[in-house]
Amino acid sequence: MLQLLWIVPALPAAGFVVLALLNRRLSRRAAAVVGAGSVGLSALVALLIAVSFLISPPPGDAYRQVLWTWFDVGELAPQIAFYLDAMSVIFVVVITFVGFLIHLYSTEFMERDEGFTRFFMYMNLFVASMLVLVLADNLLLLYLGWEGVGMCSYFLIAFWQKDADNVYAGRKAFIITRVGDTALIVGLFLLFTQLHTLEIQPLMAGAAKEWAAGSGFAVAAAALLLGGAVGKSAQLPLQTWLPDAMAGPTPVSALIHAATMVTAGVYLIARTNVLYTLAPDVRLAVAIIGTVTLLYACFCALAQHDIKRVLAYSTMSQIGYMFLALGVAGWSAAVFHFMTHAFFKALLFLAAGVVIEALGGEHDIFKMGGLRRKLPTAFWAFIIGAASLAAMPLVTSGFYSKDLIIETSLGSIDGNAWLWLGALAGSLLTSIYAFRLVFVVFFGDQQTEVTLRPRWRMQLPLVVLAVLSVVAGFVWLPDWMGNFHPFETFLDTALPPMHTLASSFAYTGVSALLTSLVAVVGVALATVWLVESRAALKDFAARPTPHAVQGFWLRGWGFDWLYEHVFVIPVKWFARVARNDLVEPAFSGIAWLNLQAWRALSASQNGQLRVYIGVAGVGLAVIVAFVVLR
Amino acid sequence: MAAVSLDHGLILAAILFVIGFVGLLTRRNLIVVLACIEIMLNAAGLAFVVAGARWGSPDGQVMFLFVLAMAAAEVAVGLALAIRFRQSLGRLDVDDADEMKG
Numbered sequence: 001m002l003q004l005l006w007i008v009p010a011l012p013a014a015g016f017v018v019l020a021l022l023n024r025r026l027s028r029r030a031a032a033v034v035g036a037g038s039v040g041l042s043a044l045v046a047l048l049i050a051v052s053f054l055i056s057p058p059p060g061d062a063y064r065q066v067l068w069t070w071f072d073v074g075e076l077a078p079q080i081a082f083y084l085d086a087m088s089v090i091f092v093v094v095i096t097f098v099g100f101l102i103h104l105y106s107t108e109f110m111e112r113d114e115g116f117t118r119f120f121m122y123m124n125l126f127v128a129s130m131l132v133l134v135l136a137d138n139l140l141l142l143y144l145g146w147e148g149v150g151m152c153s154y155f156l157i158a159f160w161q162k163d164a165d166n167v168y169a170g171r172k173a174f175i176i177t178r179v180g181d182t183a184l185i186v187g188l189f190l191l192f193t194q195l196h197t198l199e200i201q202p203l204m205a206g207a208a209k210e211w212a213a214g215s216g217f218a219v220a221a222a223a224l225l226l227g228g229a230v231g232k233s234a235q236l237p238l239q240t241w242l243p244d245a246m247a248g249p250t251p252v253s254a255l256i257h258a259a260t261m262v263t264a265g266v267y268l269i270a271r272t273n274v275l276y277t278l279a280p281d282v283r284l285a286v287a288i289i290g291t292v293t294l295l296y297a298c299f300c301a302l303a304q305h306d307i308k309r310v311l312a313y314s315t316m317s318q319i320g321y322m323f324l325a326l327g328v329a330g331w332s333a334a335v336f337h338f339m340t341h342a343f344f345k346a347l348l349f350l351a352a353g354v355v356i357e358a359l360g361g362e363h364d365i366f367k368m369g370g371l372r373r374k375l376p377t378a379f380w381a382f383i384i385g386a387a388s389l390a391a392m393p394l395v396t397s398g399f400y401s402k403d404l405i406i407e408t409s410l411g412s413i414d415g416n417a418w419l420w421l422g423a424l425a426g427s428l429l430t431s432i433y434a435f436r437l438v439f440v441v442f443f444g445d446q447q448t449e450v451t452l453r454p455r456w457r458m459q460l461p462l463v464v465l466a467v468l469s470v471v472a473g474f475v476w477l478p479d480w481m482g483n484f485h486p487f488e489t490f491l492d493t494a495l496p497p498m499h500t501l502a503s504s505f506a507y508t509g510v511s512a513l514l515t516s517l518v519a520v521v522g523v524a525l526a527t528v529w530l531v532e533s534r535a536a537l538k539d540f541a542a543r544p545t546p547h548a549v550q551g552f553w554l555r556g557w558g559f560d561w562l563y564e565h566v567f568v569i570p571v572k573w574f575a576r577v578a579r580n581d582l583v584e585p586a587f588s589g590i591a592w593l594n595l596q597a598w599r600a601l602s603a604s605q606n607g608q609l610r611v612y613i614g615v616a617g618v619g620l621a622v623i624v625a626f627v628v629l630r
Numbered sequence: 631m632a633a634v635s636l637d638h639g640l641i642l643a644a645i646l647f648v649i650g651f652v653g654l655l656t657r658r659n660l661i662v663v664l665a666c667i668e669i670m671l672n673a674a675g676l677a678f679v680v681a682g683a684r685w686g687s688p689d690g691q692v693m694f695l696f697v698l699a700m701a702a703a704e705v706a707v708g709l710a711l712a713i714r715f716r717q718s719l720g721r722l723d724v725d726d727a728d729e730m731k732g
Contacts, residue, residue, distance in 0.1 A: 607730045608725060
């Protein structure tokens with residue numbers, strides 16, 4: 001069964017080729033069947049593979065499939081080869097399954113869009129690239145997928161390319177992630193020159209053997225890979241592209257900028273965990289970046305009034321949790337949170353898409369309101385998603401994964417009280433902004449008329465994802481709820497086990513109690529502020545200091561302003577100045593010379609037959625004279 | 631009848647050729663241009679015949695027959711062109727046909 005592995009990325013790739021070649025000749029229905037069908041089939045094959053992997057694990061708990069040698073230059077002979085272990089199984093299943101649901105949703109969401117086929121073409125290419133990324137056996141193939149998803153992200157953010165703002169947002173995302181990608185490729189160069197291979201498993205074994213803990217190469221390699229991960233996963237300081245990436249269609253935000261691509265950084269760090277074990281300082285940096293980002297994004301999310309930007313900042317914040325988990329060596333916890341986050345954040349985005357469509361493209365939450373009765377499916381989906389995001393105790397998947405991270409951030413040998421406090425504070429803020437969204441959008445007075453209701457292709461993915469958002473957490477229960485953690489057992493075959501100092505009934509119980517308390521307090525605060533005393537909140541927000549703070553958070557703590565002044569304006573200035581440098585005359589001189597030569601030759605072509613004959617005659621006379629008189 | 635010497639024959643051919651060539655350069659009427667080409671062809675034919683007589687070989691006269699045949703074909707094509715020319719440009723001035731200028 002595992003031999004079918006290559007089909008999983010090949011199907012969406014084939015879908016891309018078909019859609020690209022037949023582009024305008026396909027009817028919408030055919031494009032939808034090819035686009036969603038290829039990913040659906042891929043999801044089925046992935047499920048079959050996952051089941052057979054679970055029932056009869058391959059020797060060594062990993063399956064390697066070599067397709068062909070990519071190229072062979074000197075020492076470097078990377079193969080097109082896939083590597084399937086417990087971690088890639090989880091990523092592949094989540095990517096194809098959530099990907100299929102979002103494709104199905106898109107067939108209705110994009111129904112009236114003129115770029116329907118183009119949309120599915122890019123989406124299929126994205127899914128194929130993402131699968132290559134998580135299945136890659138060597139870092140170079142991983143890098144191919146990494147760049148592939150970045151490219152598709154650019155295409156899809158700028159999908160509605162007739163609006164210059166969307167194209168700018170696409171360019172911004174592409175260029176900022178490029179900063180991280182450059183660090184990543186330099187990291188690959190370093191690893192290859194030092195360890196002479198890019199195949200992940202031998203590479204990790206080699207690093208563990210040749211490099212001492214804390215040695216310079218290990219730190220440099222880990223830091224460079226972290227640079228790539230930070231760019232792709234929108235962590236500080238390369239986070240500014242993600243909120244603007246919401247310019248793309250909502251299914252794109254759900255698939256690329258919530259469920260899959262932005263977690264590629266988490267995958268990369270978990271995959272190369274050996275390097276981070278060798279470089280404890282860099283790992284601490286991962287934890288700090290995660291914690292700071294999650295708090296930063298929570299504050300930003302509190303002040304936004306574009307529904308998608310709130311969700312974008314919440315994505316950034318949840319990936320911050322994953323980074324925190326990676327930083328305290330809770331590799332499996334990060335993958336667990338990746339999975340639950342993929343379900344509930346895709347759910348939130350898709351529900352937000354229903355709301356936006358229903359109100360004719362309205363993004364401002366303060367123009368929504370009172371949609372509870374008009375859009376019941378979206379309402380319930382949003383409630384479940386928000387509860388999961390806020391880690392409401394016991395009944396949501398987000399609770400189990402986030403509680404595990406919060407607990408690990410203190411209990412792990414690398415954890416400390418500051419990280420724990422940050423994670424807990426972030427949890428409080430998360431539940432406040434999550435339920436602020438729920439109350440503002442679905443309760444209160446209706447502001448805008450509902451013009452469109454979702455049909456089954458948009459409702460079915462919501463229902464499925466809502467169910468998953470509830471049940472996905474039960475695969476790894478904390479110790480106080482019993483000894484049930486198949487997810488951890490499964491992942492332990494691929495990732496180093498988590499070392500927690502305190503993993504007892506009492507410790508996990510108290511931690512869960514605190515997490516629940518914080519979440520409930522957050523919801524209570526949101527209720528009090530937004531439902532009970534909304535007028536008082538308005539008065540408070542209108543005062544100068546809170547107003548200024550809110551503006552500051554709204555603009556993402558001025559990072560855009562800072563980068564604009566530190567990078568964009570100087571570069572533009574330099575480009576303007578450099579236009580007239582010393583080299584320029586040499587090149588414009590060549591151009592001028594060519595122009596003059598062209599003028600002279602062009603003048604001789606006057607179309608006068610008699611002149612041509614005369615010139616030919618003179619030339620003939622010269623040649624004859626030369627031959628005769630020589 | 632005294633034989634015409636080679637030099638005289640060739641000088642006559644050269645003079646005819648130059649007359650034709652100068653006519654080609656200076657005259658703008660397409661019919662006259664065609665006539666000039668005929669003169670140049672006959673100059674070349676005369677050179678063949680004179681040279682053939684000088685060496686006592688029939689080849690020169692054979693070549694002249696070829697030149698005649700070719701000249702007839704050329705006139706047929708040239709006159710057809712002249713008709714088309716007149717139809718599309720209204721007159722027969724070769725300087726009017728300068729649409730190919732660069």
